[in-house]
Amino acid sequence: MRLPSIPPAELSAEQKSLYDDMKAGIAAKYSNFTTMRGDGAILGPWSAWLHDPDLGRALWESTKGMTRFRHLPEMIRQIVILAVGSKFGAAYEIYAHGAVALSNGMSSHRLATIVANLRPADLTGEEGIAYDMANALLGGGVLSPVIWESALAAFGKEGAREIVYLVGHYCFISMTLNGFAIPVPDEN
Known part of the structure; x- marks a missing residue:
């Protein structure tokens, strides 16, 4: 630390x-x-x-x-946040939002799959759109019109914007955690 x-x-x-x-x-x-x-x-x-x-x-x-700024269901928010934290291997983010996701009904198998940077097979249509959008944003470049239009159809303007903001915000948090080597509490 x-x-x-x-x-x-x-x-x-x-x-x-x-x-x-x-x-x-x-x-x-x-x-x-x-x-x-x-x-x-x-x-x-x-x-x-x-x-x-x-x-x-x-x-x-x-x-x-x-x-x-909450327009998405909590499970979708947690899927997006965990996709970001997992992409960067941000231990505290995965620890914290893994706990939030589990308390909101995410299965431990789904959590482990997301943490492994894999797309869970049991995502609903909307969850899949959110996961795919987060991963596309994490890949860099301009978001594809197909993904954006899918998000608009699934979540409306506010929800689609929320995914963009969540990815950006949690990228910054991941960088903070990793840059300063902030551990999960058990490692303090």
Whole structure:
């Protein structure tokens, strides 16, 4: 881990303000996986953002925006997020969103298949469109009109845009996790 998690007692005033906002948001959204150490230090990508509070606040606001911009069913969101995390081998992202997906009814077999960067055979039509769109975006280049039109038909304008935003947002989170070698909690 290249940027250690900062215990609350060691935060500057600027970091503390961001920490308080993140802590409240994380607690309200995530209960399926470990987000804090016993001493109150935040884990995951949020821990890195505290080291640079001006940038961290902008990134946190983006994360909160993604939380509010919800037009897709939760399972589809998790399939997209896991496709991104798996593509980059982002351990904490896979750990965290794997837990969220399992708690929302994803089978452990489907989760393992996505984590292996394979398309699960049991995806519904809409889930398959979302998975294929995420993987096409992760491959680089302009998204094919066929995939875009399929997403529009399945999810409407807002849902199709949400997939694009989710892929981009979680690419950034994956880079944060991998660049700073942020482990899953068991490895702390």
